[in-house]
Amino acid sequence: MMLTTREQEHLRYSGLFGLGREFVQNVTIALRGLNAPIWMQSPTSPVQLGFACLLGLLTWQLFTFLASFEHDPNEPPLIKPKMPVVGHLWGLLRSQVNYFSELYSRTKLPIATLPVANKKLYVIFDPAYQQAALTSNQMDAQSFMVDFVPRIFGVKKGTVDKLLGKDGVHPNIMSDMEGVFNTSLSGNNLQQLLLTTLEQVANTLNAIDKEDGLKVPNLFIFFQKLLTRSTSTALWGKDNNPYNDQELIDAQWDFEGNMGPLVIGLLPSITARRAYLARSKVQSALSRFYMAKHDQTDPQVSQFVRLRSQLLRGYDIPPDELAKNETAITLVATTNALSTLFWCVAEIFSDSELLSDVRNEVFKAVFGRTGSPPQKFSGKVKVSAKSLVSEENCPLLNSCYRESIRLASQIVTARRVLTDITLFPSSSPSKDNNSKGYLLKADTNVMMPAKPVHRDPSIWGPDADTFNPRRFIAPSSEDRNKDPDRYMQDLTRHRRMKASFVPFGGGKHLCPGRHYAFLENLSIIAALVLGFDIVGLDKERLKMGDSKRGETAKPVAGFEGGHNLVLRRRRGWEDVQWEFGYDS
Numbered sequence: 248m249m250l251t252t253r254e255q256e257h258l259r260y261s262g263l264f265g266l267g268r269e270f271v272q273n274v275t276i277a278l279r280g281l282n283a284p285i286w287m288q289s290p291t292s293p294v295q296l297g298f299a300c301l302l303g304l305l306t307w308q309l310f311t312f313l314a315s316f317e318h319d320p321n322e323p324p325l326i327k328p329k330m331p332v333v334g335h336l337w338g339l340l341r342s343q344v345n346y347f348s349e350l351y352s353r354t355k356l357p358i359a360t361l362p363v364a365n366k367k368l369y370v371i372f373d374p375a376y377q378q379a380a381l382t383s384n385q386m387d388a389q390s391f392m393v394d395f396v397p398r399i400f401g402v403k404k405g406t407v408d409k410l411l412g413k414d415g416v417h418p419n420i421m422s423d424m425e426g427v428f429n430t431s432l433s434g435n436n437l438q439q440l441l442l443t444t445l446e447q448v449a450n451t452l453n454a455i456d457k458e459d460g461l462k463v464p465n466l467f468i469f470f471q472k473l474l475t476r477s478t479s480t481a482l483w484g485k486d487n488n489p490y491n492d493q494e495l496i497d498a499q500w501d502f503e504g505n506m507g508p509l510v511i512g513l514l515p516s517i518t519a520r521r522a523y524l525a526r527s528k529v530q531s532a533l534s535r536f537y538m539a540k541h542d543q544t545d546p547q548v549s550q551f552v553r554l555r556s557q558l559l560r561g562y563d564i565p566p567d568e569l570a571k572n573e574t575a576i577t578l579v580a581t582t583n584a585l586s587t588l589f590w591c592v593a594e595i596f597s598d599s600e601l602l603s604d605v606r607n608e609v610f611k612a613v614f615g616r617t618g619s620p621p622q623k624f625s626g627k628v629k630v631s632a633k634s635l636v637s638e639e640n641c642p643l644l645n646s647c648y649r650e651s652i653r654l655a656s657q658i659v660t661a662r663r664v665l666t667d668i669t670l671f672p673s674s675s676p677s678k679d680n681n682s683k684g685y686l687l688k689a690d691t692n693v694m695m696p697a698k699p700v701h702r703d704p705s706i707w708g709p710d711a712d713t714f715n716p717r718r719f720i721a722p723s724s725e726d727r728n729k730d731p732d733r734y735m736q737d738l739t740r741h742r743r744m745k746a747s748f749v750p751f752g753g754g755k756h757l758c759p760g761r762h763y764a765f766l767e768n769l770s771i772i773a774a775l776v777l778g779f780d781i782v783g784l785d786k787e788r789l790k791m792g793d794s795k796r797g798e799t800a801k802p803v804a805g806f807e808g809g810h811n812l813v814l815r816r817r818r819g820w821e822d823v824q825w826e827f828g829y830d831s
């Protein structure tokens with residue numbers, strides 16, 4: 248298919264751009280009134296007349312907007328913009344996803360209506376209402392696909408119509424695609440994808456010089472290259488991986504980092520030139536892959552790539568269109584996982600006490616022994632993913648991982664209301680909300696930002712903005728025996744935090760790659776913690792950026808932990824050969 252809706256949301260384009268487009272369209276419609284015959288009949292200069300007409304039309308539009316905006320008292324409360332009519336749009340353009348956080352800290356509303364010109368947008372801040380919306384069958388994610396897939400990926404509109412069953416010939420692809428996600432990212436297929444990825448990672452780690460280590464001028468770029476190379480090999484197969492070329496990997500990130508202007512959809516080869524050229528490069532390589540039918544004939548190709556293209560080929564999608572749509576595959580499989588990996592490694596390695604605690608915990612999980620790792624070790628070490636993702640085995644490592652996602656996730660999940668509904672909160676104990684229902688009107692976009700939820704001090708406490716490595720550790724039975732009252736309080740808080748952890752969306756579009764990301768990231772972190780030091784990593788040189796489109800936050804340029812870092816094998820562990828496994 249072309250990108251499913253969730254994938255677009257994964258890339259986090261949503262109402263922000265839709266609204267921007269509507270605004271531009273309205274101005275364009277006003278401008279269309281200035282035609283030559285009026286100029287010729289008028290004694291006034293064409294320029295003056297033009298301005299007067301434009302002003303008149305805009306004023307008229309303004310009145311029409313204001314007069315046509317309706318708000319039912321049962322809908323979520325209105326947040327009026329400071330600047331009339333376009334204030335929210337301006338706020339979104341100015342502060343991007345942070346605008347939602349600004350609104351939430353100002354109003355503390357669980358859910359709100361944002362008027363933008365004569366349209367409205369609902370924003371849900373409370374996780375219990377978010378969950379209810381994500382699981383509602385009256386909310387749809389597909390509507391965004393029609394708008395964004397052609398613009399972002401250059402896929403033809405006719406192709407999207409075919410996939411959504413709008414051509415009157417094909418059925419809607421969505422439920423079959425859901426089946427593809429479930430099959431290809433679980434069970435043996437998940438293990439296969441994971442182990443091939445980690446085999447590539449092991450090759451990199453084992454090639455690190457025993458004396459000098461590996462110079463790392465930029466830790467984020469180091470992980471970007473490592474993860475893209477490893478994941479793409481696992482996805483596309485070792486022999487025919489289109490990303491088996493650093494230039495193409497660079498092109499993919501160039502596309503990812505500059506795709507914003509593509510959304511406007513106006514002469515992209517000029518207005519979004521950088522992303523356009525980078526995208527063309529990636530798509531040419533993918534086109535050759537699909538022309539040669541490697542997706543169907545190469546046994547190394549992952550089931551994720553194969554089953555998707557099998558389904559798409561059944562819709563008579565030609566190879567060049569397949570290539571355009573499938574540009575999304577490597578992006579979705581790496582973008583959020585990469586930033587999560589970076590932050591988790593950076594936080595652990597920049598705190599020597601934490602590093603030592605995680606090291607001891609991982610040593611126990613990998614070697615089955617308690618205590619500190621021995622000073623000297625050589626031979627093979629096999630890191631098995633399954634034992635690491637167990638909260639019982641590795642509570643601290645698991646907590647660090649969740650805490651990294653909590654802080655870095657700036658995802659804005661989007662849905663459109665299909666019919667008028669009253670939305671009640673889910674019964675999850677995320678907050679002490681009442682169970683008030685809010686009327687949501689059909690054809691209105693709903694945005695569910697993760698950042699205000701993940702940084703809300705009423706859920707996470709006064710240190711909501713800082714990395715607390717032990718935040719997600721569940722209270723234990725020992726705690727219960729020591730102080731039952733305190734235990735009950737901690738348990739309630741822990742449950743509330745878990746219910747307010749929303750980085751993967753929800754409902755039928757819940758991220759199907761989350762298990763892969765979890766297993767992959769924890770395996771890589773475990774091997775690094777056990778066998779390596781990152782020399783020169785400086786906490787003062789770490790700064791989280793704001794995501795442009797709502798992806799997991801990257802570091803600010805120049806604040807990736809310092810320059811001239813060295814990834815060095817730990818003294819006494821220089822001769823270790825790293826291996827990864829799933830459960831043994």
Ligand code: HEM
Nearest residue numbers: 251253254257580583584750751752753756757758760764
């Ligand atoms: C920490 C890493 C990740 C995060 C935070 C994340 C987050 C998300 C979010 C928020 C969505 C949209 C859910 C919704 O609309 O309700 C999504 C969808 C999706 N993600 Fe992820 N993701 C991650 C890793 C991955 C990986 C590694 C893969 C692939 C191997 C992947 C594949 C997908 C796909 C295919 C969808 C679309 C699902 C659908 O349309 O049903 N994700 N992800």
